[in-house]
Amino acid sequence: MRSYREDRDHSSPSGPWWRVERFEKVPSELDWLSSEERRHLNRLRVEKRRRDWLLGRWTAKSALLRHPYLSSSSVEPCDLTVRPAADGAPEALLRNRRLPVSLSLSHRAGWGLCALAPEDMLAGCDLEVVEARSSGFLSDYYSDEEQAILRSEPDLHMDQIATFFWAAKESTLKALRVGLRADTRRIQVSSSAEPGTFGRWTRLTVQDTESDLSFGAWGRMLGALATVVVTSPPSREPSKLDGGL
Numbered sequence: 001m002r003s004y005r006e007d008r009d010h011s012s013p014s015g016p017w018w019r020v021e022r023f024e025k026v027p028s029e030l031d032w033l034s035s036e037e038r039r040h041l042n043r044l045r046v047e048k049r050r051r052d053w054l055l056g057r058w059t060a061k062s063a064l065l066r067h068p069y070l071s072s073s074s075v076e077p078c079d080l081t082v083r084p085a086a087d088g089a090p091e092a093l094l095r096n097r098r099l100p101v102s103l104s105l106s107h108r109a110g111w112g113l114c115a116l117a118p119e120d121m122l123a124g125c126d127l128e129v130v131e132a133r134s135s136g137f138l139s140d141y142y143s144d145e146e147q148a149i150l151r152s153e154p155d156l157h158m159d160q161i162a163t164f165f166w167a168a169k170e171s172t173l174k175a176l177r178v179g180l181r182a183d184t185r186r187i188q189v190s191s192s193a194e195p196g197t198f199g200r201w202t203r204l205t206v207q208d209t210e211s212d213l214s215f216g217a218w219g220r221m222l223g224a225l226a227t228v229v230v231t232s233p234p235s236r237e238p239s240k241l242d243g244g245l
Ligand SMILES: CC(C)(COP(=O)(O)OP(=O)(O)OC[C@H]1O[C@@H](n2cnc3c(N)ncnc32)[C@H](O)[C@@H]1OP(=O)(O)O)[C@@H](O)C(=O)NCCC(=O)NCCS
Pocket: 052, 053, 056, 057, 087, 088, 089, 090, 104, 105, 106, 107, 108, 126, 127, 170, 173, 174, 175, 176, 177, 178, 179, 180, 181
């Protein structure tokens, strides 16, 4: 087994960072969970929720253990706890001390995504399946400006852009720590992306019209999933935290 310390440092020292994991890679032996996390897991009854929650913890720890902040310390996965703060947003603790990082999680279709950024940055991420969205969905959840952009696109491209816009909205509402309790139309997304450009990180711009905060958003396809990482203030494209545990 390779040590995470050998190969984790392909990343920028300033962030943001990202990492994905597959559910199949989550160890079935649960000694990588902290005791607080094991107690939490024991309270989860719905199988899908248990799987998503485990995938989220594994992906977060996998990212944190490769993060430059932990590079010089001897840390085992069970020394870390990833738990919700009072507002629901995840936070990471190392032996009960909060780590100075912004952390965001998403899980979809057996994939887990974690975004990390320095604690003075807001950060959010989301994974979404690219799919057609009805015109009712567009008018309920997208601003007039976004709908005009989407309706000017051919159908196939529209599905992809609409999915990226949705993932950017959800990522931003996670970065703001409110989630989908808020009206998604307050988040205004735009992009000059061409079809095919989402094979690599492609820039989107995001404005929260309520707080007037600007976000930088980066989107790319990961297999069939649209992947988005957002930060405020806007930042360079996310660096992958690479290597196996
Ligand atoms: C946050 C939210 C947008 C996530 O959307 P989703 O499509 O279900 O799930 P994703 O896989 O993309 O993201 C899930 C992660 O979001 C994170 N999250 C939850 N609440 C959050 C918040 N207020 N702010 C930031 N992140 C949050 C969690 O880390 C969660 O993963 P975990 O529970 O395994 O730790 C959604 O759950 C939400 O809006 N929650 C707040 C409102 C609420 O509590 N509604 C009750 C359920 S309808």
